[in-house]
Amino acid sequence: MSEPPPTAEELGRLLLPLADEIDAAKAVPPGVLKTVAESGALAAMVPAEYGGRPMNHREYGELSRAVAHTSASLQSLLTVHGMVCASLSRWGSEAARRQLLPRLASGELLGAFGLTEDGAGSDAQAIGTTAMPEEEPGASDGPSADAGAGAQTWWRLDGTKRWLSFGQVAGCFLVFAKHGDRSVGFLVRRDDPGVTVEPSRPTSGFRSAMLADLHMDGCRVPADRMVGRPGFGVAQVAGSALSLGRLCVAYGSLGLAEACCDAMLGHTSGRRQFGGRLIDLQLVRGLISDAVVDTEAARLLCEQAARAMDSRGGRLIEQVLTAKLAASRAAGTASAAAAQLHGAVGLVDGGPVDRWVRDARVMQVIEGSTQLLQHLLAEESLQSFRVRRRDPRYPFVQGADHVERAGHVE
């Protein structure tokens, strides 16, 4: 019988001594990637029949939380690799699952997620990468956009994806393209013809996330590497991947916020100024307690969102958006407070506090910026309000009508 995978806390303890090494290298050293792969963390979103060690969303979230104590950059590997594995498991052809999932589960292949382009950041529907069906050399049936797995159709992809986390070392990329006005997902392999990968411009936060730009210039992929079908790409395949991604970022932000709170408590209870401990100053306590409240609220919202993902609950999207918004903001509040309370030590270039501040900023941009998520959350909340308003089990929601009517009395 194989060894049970380490718990989140065990993996966290194993990785923690490597935090400075990972950050200083501006890359995740191969030995660390091996440790993560051996822990089974990369197999968590792969069904057992394809060599996976499936976890529920709470367990996967807890892994993200634990890894983020060491490195938010490394945690982002769990985000994107998990998104690729989950999308392939759910939407991929049987041939692609058999070919790729066992290698993704073992860590032999890393998965990267390619949605963003120069002209398509928050507005994912604006992607300009194109997908055109092509006849396989020698095939007589001609190209067909509706051909599924097994048909003699190849697809030609042209376009450039930006900022792919772990793109520098990934072996396969889940990318999204447009066929006419319909979006569609494909798994592209690093060794596919027409693919080139180059490091992205370095970012201040997540500086060890090995970001890459992916160029596809006449890249040919077989039809069985289509993920979902035309029309399902951005809305369904990327949409469900992004829910998982947002949950992972929420848990990663929680881990980062926890690390900041612990550091603040440790530092201010040891550091003495004005004849006493910093922690005994009321203004200091205010900064700490605000960060603790935001962090604990984020924890509960993460758990609620993970439960919704596991049960495919009706308010899943709303609860995941809420968790990501709250937790990424908690990371911002806690890292800013930690930086303030560490004084000059918090400003040491490349030190942990400096790293948390830089990484927390990224948490509020990736998988949907704070403002985009506010926009989406208001939309989801409005829809659920409309449902509750019609449901007699929610009498107080109908009470809102009275307020509205009262406001319009002439």
Ligand SMILES: Cc1cc2nc3c(=O)[nH]c(=O)nc-3n(C[C@H](O)[C@H](O)[C@H](O)COP(=O)(O)OP(=O)(O)OC[C@H]3O[C@@H](n4cnc5c(N)ncnc54)[C@H](O)[C@@H]3O)c2cc1C
């Ligand atoms: C470290 C890092 C890792 C990344 N990894 C990946 C990856 O693996 N795969 C991938 O595909 N992409 C990745 N990205 C790209 C990331 O997803 C985008 O940066 C993000 O979606 C935001 O897009 P943008 O940067 O083009 O900003 P824009 O879309 O140009 O938005 C800029 C700002 O405008 C505001 N804004 C945008 N939309 C709205 C709105 N609707 N309402 C109000 N305000 C709004 C927000 O303040 C937002 O921050 C990564 C980025 C970073 C920095």
